[in-house]
Amino acid sequence: MAEYRLTTPLSDEDVSKLKAGDIVYLNGTLYTARDAAHKRLVDLILSGEELPFDLKGAVIYYVGPTPPKPGEPIGSAGPTTSYRMDPYAPILIEHGLKGMIGKGKRNQAVREACQKHKAVYFGAVGGAAALIAKAIKKAEVIAYPELGPEAVRRIEVEDFPVVVVNDTYGNDLYEEGRKLWEEK
Amino acid sequence: MRVVKYDDIVKAIRDMIIYSTTHLSPDMKKALEEAYENEKSEVSRAVLAQLLENAVIAEKEWKPLCQDTGLAIYFVKVGEDVKVEGGSLKDAIYEGTEKGYKEGYLRASTCDCFTRANLKDTVGYNLPPVIYFDIVPGDKIEIEYAAKGGGSENVSRATVLAPAAGKEGIKEFVKKVVSDAGPNPCPPLVVGVGIGGSFDYAAVMSKHALFRDIGTPNPDPELDALEKELKEELNKLGIGAMGMGGTETVLAVHIETFQPGRMCHIASLPVAVNIQCHSSRHSHITL
Numbered sequence: 393m394a395e396y397r398l399t400t401p402l403s404d405e406d407v408s409k410l411k412a413g414d415i416v417y418l419n420g421t422l423y424t425a426r427d428a429a430h431k432r433l434v435d436l437i438l439s440g441e442e443l444p445f446d447l448k449g450a451v452i453y454y455v456g457p458t459p460p461k462p463g464e465p466i467g468s469a470g471p472t473t474s475y476r477m478d479p480y481a482p483i484l485i486e487h488g489l490k491g492m493i494g495k496g497k498r499n500q501a502v503r504e505a506c507q508k509h510k511a512v513y514f515g516a517v518g519g520a521a522a523l524i525a526k527a528i529k530k531a532e533v534i535a536y537p538e539l540g541p542e543a544v545r546r547i548e549v550e551d552f553p554v555v556v557v558n559d560t561y562g563n564d565l566y567e568e569g570r571k572l573w574e575e576k
Numbered sequence: 577m578r579v580v581k582y583d584d585i586v587k588a589i590r591d592m593i594i595y596s597t598t599h600l601s602p603d604m605k606k607a608l609e610e611a612y613e614n615e616k617s618e619v620s621r622a623v624l625a626q627l628l629e630n631a632v633i634a635e636k637e638w639k640p641l642c643q644d645t646g647l648a649i650y651f652v653k654v655g656e657d658v659k660v661e662g663g664s665l666k667d668a669i670y671e672g673t674e675k676g677y678k679e680g681y682l683r684a685s686t687c688d689c690f691t692r693a694n695l696k697d698t699v700g701y702n703l704p705p706v707i708y709f710d711i712v713p714g715d716k717i718e719i720e721y722a723a724k725g726g727g728s729e730n731v732s733r734a735t736v737l738a739p740a741a742g743k744e745g746i747k748e749f750v751k752k753v754v755s756d757a758g759p760n761p762c763p764p765l766v767v768g769v770g771i772g773g774s775f776d777y778a779a780v781m782s783k784h785a786l787f788r789d790i791g792t793p794n795p796d797p798e799l800d801a802l803e804k805e806l807k808e809e810l811n812k813l814g815i816g817a818m819g820m821g822g823t824e825t826v827l828a829v830h831i832e833t834f835q836p837g838r839m840c841h842i843a844s845l846p847v848a849v850n851i852q853c854h855s856s857r858h859s860h861i862t863l
C-alpha cells in the first residue's frame with residue numbers, strides 16, 4: 393500500500409505506477425459529471441463536436457453536491473455510485489480520460505478500458521462528504537447548468553484523498569480486499 | 577380534542593431535517609467508534625477514521641454529512657384525540673420538508689421517473705416525501721423521519737419465499753442481498769429485515785426496522801438471537817468499510833415482524849431487506 397501525491401492532468405507514467413490499494417492525494421483540476429452529463433459528453437464525441445473541457449489526462453469526479461452556503465465554493469461533495477457511468481466511461485477513456493473518482497463496482501468493459509488505454513478508477517469514501525468538501529478550494533459550473541447538482545463543474549482541489557480501486561494491470565481492490573478477509 | 581397548530585408542525589419538521597442531516601445520531605457514532613476499534617484491516621480502519629472525522633466537521637459547520645440528503649421518509653402516528661388547526665397534517669409535512677431542504681442547503685434529489693428532470697419549481701423542492709400514516713389511541717402526533725439515500729436503496733430487495741424455506745431461507749436471502757451489494761451501499765451498514773405481512777408490507781417493516789437505535793435488543797428473544805447470528809455471518813463476508821475488505825461490514829441487523837404474533841398468509845413467507853448506509857439520518861419528534 394503505497395502513498396502518492398499527484399497533480400492533474402495525469403500522464404501514462406503517473407497512472408502506470410499506481411496499484412489497487414494505493415492511497416493517492418490528488419491536486420489540480422478535476423471535472424464533475426454524473427450520468428446525465430456523461431450522456432451529453434458521449435453524444436458530443438460521437439457527433440465529432442468539441443467537449444466543454446479537454447479530456448486529455450483529465451480526471452472526472454462522480455458527484456452531485458449539495459448547494460453551497462453563501463461564501464462556500466461547494467456544499468457537501470462525496471462520491472456517487474459509479475456503475476451508472478459504466479455505459480459511457482470506456483469511450484471517454486479511449487479519448488484521453490485518465491482517472492475517474494466514485495464509489496462501488498465497475499463493469500468488465502470499464503476495467504478492460506483502464507488496462508488497454510491506461511486509466512485508473514479511484515474510490516473516494518462515500519458519505520465523507522463534509523470532509524471531502526474541505527479539499528475543494530474552487531468550483532465553477534462550466535456546462536449544463538440546467539442539470540442543477542448534475543451540471544459539469546471545474547473544481548480545484550488540494551490533497552483530495554482517494555484509493556486506487558482498478559489499476560492499469562487489471563487488479564480490483566474490492567475483489568482482492570474481500571478475498572483477504574472472507575471467512576469461509 | 578387536543579389542538580396542534582399547522583405552523584408548529586412545519587417548523588418542527590424543518591428543524592428536525594436540518595439537524596438530522598448534519599448531526600450523526602449518537603447510536604451510529606458509537607457504533608462507528610466500536611467498528612474502528614475492532615476492524616482488523618488497515619484500509620477499512622482508515623475509511624472509518626475518515627467517517628468519524630467527517631461527522632465532527634459536519635456537526636461543527638452544520639454541513640450535510642452526505643451530499644445525498646435523500647428522499648424524505650416519514651412514519652407518522654396520529655392520536656385519535658388530536659386535531660391540526662390551520663391546515664392539514666399532510667400539507668404541513670410537505671411544507672416542512674420543502675423548507676428544511678431549501679433552507680438547510682440540502683440537495684433536491686427527487687426527479688421525474690422517465691425524463692429524470694428535477695421538478696423542484698413545479699412539484700416542489702425535494703417533494704414529494706414518502707409518508708406512512710397510522711392512527712393510534714391518545715392525543716399526540718409522533719413523527720419519525722429519515723433521509724434515505726439512493727445508494728443503499730438501490731441494493732435493497734424484497735421477495736416472497738415458500739413457507740418451507742423457513743428461517744434458513746430467510747438467512748440465505750439476507751446474505752445474498754448484502755453480498756451482492758458489496759461496496760455500493762457505503763458499508764458499514766445497518767440491515768433492516770421485514771418478515772411476514774404481505775409482499776409490500778414486508779418492505780415497509782424492513783424500512784421501519786432501521787429506526788431502532790443500534791445496540792438496543794429485539795424484544796422477541798428468538799429474533800434477537802437471529803439478529804446476532806446474522807450479524808456474525810454477514811461479517812464473515814469480508815466486505816469491510818466502503819467494500820475495501822475488512823471485518824466490520826454490518827453494525828447491526830434489525831428484524832421486524834407483522835404484529836401481533838409474527839404473522840403472514842398461510843401460503844407465503846414474505847421477506848424484505850432494506851439496507852442503511854453508515855450515514856444513517858433518523859430522528860423523531862412528538863407534538
Ligand code: SF4
Binds near residue numbers: 470520642728761853
Ligand atoms: S449510500 Fe449513504 S453514505 Fe453512501 S452516498 Fe448514499 S447516502 Fe451517502
